[in-house]
Structures are given as structure tokens and as C-alpha cells.
Amino acid sequence: MKELTLYLVTGRYDFDDESFLNVIKIACENGVTLVQLREKEASTHDFYRLAQKVKELTDRFDVPLIINDRVDICLAVDAAGVHIGDDELPITVVRNLIGKDKLLGVSAKDVDRAKEAEEAGADYLGVGAIYLTKTKDDPQPTSIETLKKIVSAVDIPVVAIGGLKEANIDSLRHTGIAGISVVSELMLTEDVAQKAQRLRALTEEIVASHN
Incomplete structure (x- = not known):
């Protein structure tokens, strides 16, 4: 799934709507x-x-939109899919609500959760946090070794998440991931265009390193 290569999770920070949408x-x-x-x-x-x-x-740029947690919002705006954590509705219930044609992403921190998510109908996994991040309440990082084990244990794509930046994503080479997810590294950078271009190129190199 090439759509997962460079995955932006939004953060509102102190943006007004216009600035937020412009990023x-x-x-x-x-x-x-x-x-x-x-x-x-x-x-x-x-x-x-x-x-x-x-x-x-x-839609203008043909980029899929995923809604975090909220199945109702996903359906209301006809988004491409929804991403849920382990404190949301059961995976099978979410799959039944959104139907088979929408994407369902699930957060996983260990192999058991990853396998459960795949069996219950997840299309891809978000695994992390790989590095400490202020975005998530859970500060316990997920090791690169655990990431590799999860990738090996499932057949669906895995995206690495949590504290990922241009300076540290090279550590994800040869892990088998399908892409990376970033928040502040793009939302708070001074030059969004240059940062996005560099992250996309680096991530494509990392994904290619698995082959």
C-alpha cells in the first residue's frame, strides 16, 4: 500500500483553521x-x-483521509477510513460499521495485538511509539526488535509511529515497514514543503531497503 509511505497525523497545536489547513x-x-x-x-x-x-x-490531491477513532465522523464525511486504538470499539464492530471497502487501521504495541487486529479485519497496523513523544499519553516506547517481530507475524502492512523525525528514521531500515507516520516533524516545521519532500524520499529508501 503505497498510500502508507508518508503518513501525516495532524496536530492542532496553536493553529487557527486557515493555518492548519494550509499545512x-x-x-x-x-x-x-x-x-x-x-x-x-x-x-x-x-x-x-x-x-x-x-x-x-x-480529495484535491488524491490523498486518502483517515479519521482518528471516530467512526461516525468517518462515515459522515465519507473518509477513506478510520484508525482506532485499543481503547475504542472492538475491531470487528468497527469493520462491520464502516463496511469492507473503507480502510481500517489499528494501533498495536505487541505481536498478540497485531495478530488479533489482522484476524479481526484490520487493513494495516500503526506500531509504536518507536521513540518518546508528547503526542501519546503512553510514554513506553516500542523497540525496533518488537517492530520487526510484529512485521514478521502479520501479512498486513505496518506503519511505524511515534517520535519519528528526519534525524532518526534511518534506524527503521530493514524492519519491513510499509511507511512512517509523523506529527510534529511536519506540522511544526518551518518549511513544510522541503520537509515533506525529504521525508518522502528517505522513507521510500527505507521501504526499498527491505527488498
């Missing part, structure tokens, strides 16, 4: 292959309205 636009123009809209604090109404605006952008 996503530039990222999509310059190599991001998938966008996951993550809104932990927004009301349902605000999340829905923002998702509509983001989907207009991602």
Missing part, C-alpha cells in the same frame, strides 16, 4: 501519501466541519 495542503502537495485527522478535544460538530474542509483538500 495539510502543502504537505499533500509535496509528498504526504495519507492524512489522519486527529482531534482529541473538538466537539462532534467542530470535528465534522473540520473533517469536511480537510477532505476537500485531500
Whole structure:
């Protein structure tokens, strides 16, 4: 799934809507292959309205939009899919709700969860956090060795997540991942276009190193 190569998970930080959408636009123009809209604090109404605006952008650049956790928002805006953690609805329930044609991503930190997710209908896994990150409440990192074990244990694609930056993603060579997921490395960089281009090129090299 080439859509998973450079996977942007959004962060609102202190952006107003215009600035937030502009970062996503530039990222999509310059190599991001998938966008996951993550809104932990927004009301349902605000999340829905923002998702509509983001989907207009991602559709323009033919980039799939994934909604974090919220199946209702995913269906309401006809996003490409939804990504869930281990504290959300059961995977099989989410699959039944969204149908077989939408993407279902599931977070996994160990081999057992990864296998469970695959059997329950996940299309891909997000594995991490590989490095410490302020984005996630759980500070316990997932080792590169565990990442490799998960990749070997399942047949669905695996995306590495958590604290990934241009300076440290080279450590993911020969792990078998399908792509990387970043948040602050793109959302907070001074030059989104250049950063996205460099990350895309580096990630393609890393993915190719498995072959």
C-alpha cells in the first residue's frame, strides 16, 4: 500500500483553521501519501466541519483521509477510513460499521495485538511509539526488535509511529515497514514543503531497503 509511505497525523497545536489547513495542503502537495485527522478535544460538530474542509483538500490531491477513532465522523464525511486504538470499539464492530471497502487501521504495541487486529479485519497496523513523544499519553516506547517481530507475524502492512523525525528514521531500515507516520516533524516545521519532500524520499529508501 503505497498510500502508507508518508503518513501525516495532524496536530492542532496553536493553529487557527486557515493555518492548519494550509499545512495539510502543502504537505499533500509535496509528498504526504495519507492524512489522519486527529482531534482529541473538538466537539462532534467542530470535528465534522473540520473533517469536511480537510477532505476537500485531500480529495484535491488524491490523498486518502483517515479519521482518528471516530467512526461516525468517518462515515459522515465519507473518509477513506478510520484508525482506532485499543481503547475504542472492538475491531470487528468497527469493520462491520464502516463496511469492507473503507480502510481500517489499528494501533498495536505487541505481536498478540497485531495478530488479533489482522484476524479481526484490520487493513494495516500503526506500531509504536518507536521513540518518546508528547503526542501519546503512553510514554513506553516500542523497540525496533518488537517492530520487526510484529512485521514478521502479520501479512498486513505496518506503519511505524511515534517520535519519528528526519534525524532518526534511518534506524527503521530493514524492519519491513510499509511507511512512517509523523506529527510534529511536519506540522511544526518551518518549511513544510522541503520537509515533506525529504521525508518522502528517505522513507521510500527505507521501504526499498527491505527488498
